[in-house]
Amino acid sequence: MLAYIIRRILYAIPIVVGVNVLTALLFFYINTPDDMARKILGEKNVTPAAIENWKRDHGYNLPSFVNTKEEGLKKVTETVFFQKSLPLLWFDFGRSDRNNIDIGHEIRTRMWASLAISVPMFMAGLVLSLFFAMILAYYRATYIDIWGIVLAVIVMSISTLFYIIGGQYVLGKLLRLFPVSGYDTGLYAAKFIVLPVVIGIAASIGVGVRFYRTVFLEEINKDYVRTARAKGLTEGRVLFKHALKNAMIPVLTNVVVSIPFLFYGSLIMETFFAIPGLGNFTIEAIQSQDFAIVRSMVYLGSILYIIGLILTDISYTLVDPRIRFE
Amino acid sequence: MKLKTTEGGAIGKKASRALGAFALAALFFFAAGCTPNDPYRDSERGRNIFYTTFLEPPKHLDPARAYSSDEYDFLAQVYEPPLQYHYLKRPYTLMPLTVEEVPQPVYYGRDGKKLPESAPAKEVDRAVYELRVKKGVMYQDHPAFARDKNGSPLYSAVNPREAKNIQTLDDLPVKGTRELTADDFIYEIMRLADPQVESPVLSILEKYILGLKEYSEALRADLDDIRAERRKAAGFSYNQTEDEKSNPITLDYRKHPFPGVEKVDSHTFRVILKTKYPQFVYWLAMPFFAPVPKEAADFYNQGALAERNITLDRYPVGTGPYMMETFNPNMEIALAKNRNYHYEAYPDEGEDGDAQRGLFKYAGQRLPFIEKMVFKLEKEAIPRWNKFLQGYYDNSGITSDSFDQAVSMTTAGRPELTDEMKERGMSLLTSVRSSSYYSGFNMLDDVVGGYSPEKQKLRQAISIALDYEEFIEIFQNGRGLSAMSPLPPGIFGYKEGAGGINPLVYDWDAVRNRPARKSIEEAKKLLAEAGYPGGRDKAGRPLVITFDNPWTGADSAPMINWYIKKFALLGIQLENRTTDYNRFQEKMFKGNFQFFSWGWNADYPDPENFFFLLAGSNSKVKYQGENAANYSNPEFDRLFKTMENMENGPERQAVIDEMTTIVRSDAPWIFGYHPVAFTLFHGWVENVKPNAMANNTMKYIKIDAEKRQYLRDEWNEPRLWPVVAVIALLVIGSLPAIITMRRKRGLSKRR
Numbered sequence A: 001m002l003a004y005i006i007r008r009i010l011y012a013i014p015i016v017v018g019v020n021v022l023t024a025l026l027f028f029y030i031n032t033p034d035d036m037a038r039k040i041l042g043e044k045n046v047t048p049a050a051i052e053n054w055k056r057d058h059g060y061n062l063p064s065f066v067n068t069k070e071e072g073l074k075k076v077t078e079t080v081f082f083q084k085s086l087p088l089l090w091f092d093f094g095r096s097d098r099n100n101i102d103i104g105h106e107i108r109t110r111m112w113a114s115l116a117i118s119v120p121m122f123m124a125g126l127v128l129s130l131f132f133a134m135i136l137a138y139y140r141a142t143y144i145d146i147w148g149i150v151l152a153v154i155v156m157s158i159s160t161l162f163y164i165i166g167g168q169y170v171l172g173k174l175l176r177l178f179p180v181s182g183y184d185t186g187l188y189a190a191k192f193i194v195l196p197v198v199i200g201i202a203a204s205i206g207v208g209v210r211f212y213r214t215v216f217l218e219e220i221n222k223d224y225v226r227t228a229r230a231k232g233l234t235e236g237r238v239l240f241k242h243a244l245k246n247a248m249i250p251v252l253t254n255v256v257v258s259i260p261f262l263f264y265g266s267l268i269m270e271t272f273f274a275i276p277g278l279g280n281f282t283i284e285a286i287q288s289q290d291f292a293i294v295r296s297m298v299y300l301g302s303i304l305y306i307i308g309l310i311l312t313d314i315s316y317t318l319v320d321p322r323i324r325f326e
Numbered sequence B: 001m002k003l004k005t006t007e008g009g010a011i012g013k014k015a016s017r018a019l020g021a022f023a024l025a026a027l028f029f030f031a032a033g034c035t036p037n038d039p040y041r042d043s044e045r046g047r048n049i050f051y052t053t054f055l056e057p058p059k060h061l062d063p064a065r066a067y068s069s070d071e072y073d074f075l076a077q078v079y080e081p082p083l084q085y086h087y088l089k090r091p092y093t094l095m096p097l098t099v100e101e102v103p104q105p106v107y108y109g110r111d112g113k114k115l116p117e118s119a120p121a122k123e124v125d126r127a128v129y130e131l132r133v134k135k136g137v138m139y140q141d142h143p144a145f146a147r148d149k150n151g152s153p154l155y156s157a158v159n160p161r162e163a164k165n166i167q168t169l170d171d172l173p174v175k176g177t178r179e180l181t182a183d184d185f186i187y188e189i190m191r192l193a194d195p196q197v198e199s200p201v202l203s204i205l206e207k208y209i210l211g212l213k214e215y216s217e218a219l220r221a222d223l224d225d226i227r228a229e230r231r232k233a234a235g236f237s238y239n240q241t242e243d244e245k246s247n248p249i250t251l252d253y254r255k256h257p258f259p260g261v262e263k264v265d266s267h268t269f270r271v272i273l274k275t276k277y278p279q280f281v282y283w284l285a286m287p288f289f290a291p292v293p294k295e296a297a298d299f300y301n302q303g304a305l306a307e308r309n310i311t312l313d314r315y316p317v318g319t320g321p322y323m324m325e326t327f328n329p330n331m332e333i334a335l336a337k338n339r340n341y342h343y344e345a346y347p348d349e350g351e352d353g354d355a356q357r358g359l360f361k362y363a364g365q366r367l368p369f370i371e372k373m374v375f376k377l378e379k380e381a382i383p384r385w386n387k388f389l390q391g392y393y394d395n396s397g398i399t400s401d402s403f404d405q406a407v408s409m410t411t412a413g414r415p416e417l418t419d420e421m422k423e424r425g426m427s428l429l430t431s432v433r434s435s436s437y438y439s440g441f442n443m444l445d446d447v448v449g450g451y452s453p454e455k456q457k458l459r460q461a462i463s464i465a466l467d468y469e470e471f472i473e474i475f476q477n478g479r480g481l482s483a484m485s486p487l488p489p490g491i492f493g494y495k496e497g498a499g500g501i502n503p504l505v506y507d508w509d510a511v512r513n514r515p516a517r518k519s520i521e522e523a524k525k526l527l528a529e530a531g532y533p534g535g536r537d538k539a540g541r542p543l544v545i546t547f548d549n550p551w552t553g554a555d556s557a558p559m560i561n562w563y564i565k566k567f568a569l570l571g572i573q574l575e576n577r578t579t580d581y582n583r584f585q586e587k588m589f590k591g592n593f594q595f596f597s598w599g600w601n602a603d604y605p606d607p608e609n610f611f612f613l614l615a616g617s618n619s620k621v622k623y624q625g626e627n628a629a630n631y632s633n634p635e636f637d638r639l640f641k642t643m644e645n646m647e648n649g650p651e652r653q654a655v656i657d658e659m660t661t662i663v664r665s666d667a668p669w670i671f672g673y674h675p676v677a678f679t680l681f682h683g684w685v686e687n688v689k690p691n692a693m694a695n696n697t698m699k700y701i702k703i704d705a706e707k708r709q710y711l712r713d714e715w716n717e718p719r720l721w722p723v724v725a726v727i728a729l730l731v732i733g734s735l736p737a738i739i740t741m742r743r744k745r746g747l748s749k750r751r
Helices: A002-030 A033-041 A048-057 A080-090 A103-138 A143-157 A160-174 A186-220 A223-230 A235-246 A248-264 A267-272 A278-287 A291-319 B002-033 B069-078 B182-192 B212-237 B240-246 B294-300 B381-389 B400-406 B419-423 B453-465 B468-475 B520-529 B556-568 B581-590 B608-614 B634-644 B650-666 B705-715 B721-750
Strands: B049-054 B083-085 B094-096 B106-108 B126-132 B261-265 B268-273 B322-328 B332-337 B372-377 B395-397 B407-409 B415-417 B427-432 B435-441 B480-482 B506-509 B514-517 B544-549 B573-578 B595-601 B669-681
Touching: A002 A080, A002 A291, A033 A048, A033 B581, A080 A291, A080 B240, A103 A143, A103 A186, A103 A235, A103 A248, A103 A267, A103 A278, A103 A291, A143 A186, A143 B721, A160 A186, A160 A267, A160 B381, A186 A235, A186 A248, A186 A267, A223 A235, A235 A248, A248 A278, A248 A291, A267 A278, A278 A291, B069 B322, B069 B332, B069 B372, B182 B212, B182 B261, B182 B268, B182 B294, B212 B240, B381 B395, B381 B400, B400 B407, B400 B419, B415 B419, B415 B427, B453 B520, B453 B556, B453 B650, B453 B669, B468 B480, B468 B556, B468 B669, B544 B556, B544 B581, B556 B573, B608 B634, B608 B650, B634 B650
Parallel strands: B049 B372, B544 B573, B544 B595
Antiparallel strands: B083 B094, B106 B126, B126 B268, B261 B268, B322 B332, B332 B372, B395 B669, B407 B415, B427 B669, B435 B595, B435 B669, B480 B669, B506 B514
């Protein structure tokens, strides 16, 4: 297994470098360093001299990828790509273009707020989706199943924004059960987490329930389930012990790859609930054309995606003994 | 039968038990919290804290660098420039803040002889402003002032290992303070020239402060030299960002001469201008001239602290009424009362009507009134509005979505609070902002530009067709005042009533006592005289004008359509060319546009700050200035030169009138509107008066925290029964299916 993981990590290196090159290419194609300077320097008194100075002070006066004015190794090292993107490989994210803050410190600080929302939302959402999917599978072909499916389709057809605004209005404003928005540090964060988590689960449960119900129904019709029933096991035991275990491969495919992204947070949820997470951080960076942050977050995203895929592969071997790393 | 009873009964019991447990838990939870939707900690209940919001994290809190109103909301409470605007007096009046009096310039000619105050600008070689700093003004407590036994700075060499335990400034337990001196003001003016500070006003001030340009160039050269040395030493592995992150560069400000500032004694300094510039006193009320202690700059210029994002750009150090307590720009910024704040009393004079509005109730009492200010980041309007209605924010602006809920217009067009808001005891404050929104033509363009009578008539015709009163109604909910010239109300030179209207676009309706826009027929007539009858040229081709704008928001499409329709009234085709803001800026710099729309917020309350937007020497294409229309009329420019150096008075008014007449006739701008700000305050907030120029107004505000807590509790009592009802309904609805299934399984088991 170790050899497999090392091989996968080695495969990942050209991928992350490629992602970096592509990000830089796309960013500079849409957004030149002059554009960045103009946006960051503000609207008043932005003279060409100020733009040149900004570029010089922030290292954007260098050519993007190849410096023809330099000799030897400096042709490569004296470029924006090398100066800005290389330190990412050892997770040195540098400083924000907009306000010079340390990006690594900001990520380390903000990820906890994102995790505080996304982990309970993910875990509770997963458990509830599996639970309701099994209930529907258990009560298949009854009105609970039919209306459950109808409800799931309705729930998944509605925009997340509607849940957020509706949830804030009904649970926060009308019933006054939770703060409408906001966040706090430490244990004080608890009361701010419930509403976004409830809303996040409501917005995503429809998709999960439908998918897992299909998976369970497929399992329920297999021979081993019939055998279990013939042995006299209760339906609950058949479903929750035997069918659930065997349905884990499709469940894991869906789930494990999402785990690393939990710390990335939710863009829309964090904005509406004023949660100081990484989702908000990324959106702000895109809006303010802060290439340093965008580059870091994209790089982090690519690393997380690769980690997610490796974890998924590993998890297969844990739930299905037939799968071996070759 | 037995099975049915047992199964059904068991499930029923379980369900009722679960419901009971839930209800009990909920009861316990809500009884304990009283108002579970309260976003604040229990320890804050009933305290003298002002709660408000901010929409975007401030980019900079360095007074030399910050240049936007949302940054000034924080900065102005902490830093104190030499002067401030009187809170209540109108027109806006400057008064001393950290200096003894408003400085009067002393002018000198080329021969070094003193000139009278009325000396013409061309004779003035030097303008000297002497400022006497108030004695006994102390800085807030701050670790930068902490000293060891030998009197050396205690935290001057924080290493990365120590810095790991530092999250905020509170993690540095020893703090100190010291008296404000003239050196701090001089140091801040020098900082404006530091290329690392990136002050946005350097290019402006270089034109006025003696030697500032040369000084900033010398510092720039020093910075380049240091970087070149480091590059040479590090070889190909040199990385400027990485290098300066761990080892910041500190420039030696004393290395080069800077004749623009002069220290007289410990509490007196002079600023020397190379020209006559009466508007300079307004700059002395802006944070760019607020004192910054060198100790603070040195303290923050440590790589280990910068890596924790502890910088002067985030943690200000000032003498103001408040000091930074919490800086989490992604969630909350809290300012606490500065215990070292010098004596300042609530004003006892203002303008007519202030007494009736209860604004002198606390006259003479020591400032500030509020113990702490908490700003919460709320980007979205809906939660912000809901929390304001719940009493969790003390004030709120009004967005288009909530406008009808908050405000109704009387038949006379006067805004009034709705009954719902009145019942809650709220107050509505409206004030015309010192801003002008306008549409402009590129005067360098062959079609819409130029100064011939035909071109003037073309632009005048379009000025009539663009019905800004309608625009204000549709897109601003009536929150705007039609503009008659570049000047907004409150700025010297602005004229109200019949005498103030733009006679080329409006007539005066004596019956309704208000301006009436000229008819579209008159506009068509002007257009025909301009050579475009029915919007077509002599060859019968339609007149096509391009409209450049950076509008990409939700309201953009209807706004652009509105412009297109208004141009279509004259038969002119308006071709929309929306781009992102950068492309738009680029087009403006290159002059690659015909028609555009823009706005300007006043830096200071002087007509020069608006008319300079039309001065030829400020043309965007030729000089990269702020004159986006590239308007250049020699007579207007001559008058501008005269007006900018005049004191307010009838003579200056006459020059302004003349300039206004010229610019109305040339019509490089279509004067749009001056926005009117609507702000709601809860009944427990006192001493509120809009002030478009001052930002340090929080020290005057007072709240009744006890009343607020009582109303918050009353407005936010939780309603639990709908939740219980929904759960009960779901359980009851599921019971038949559960029972049937159980029975089915039971029967199959028995078989």
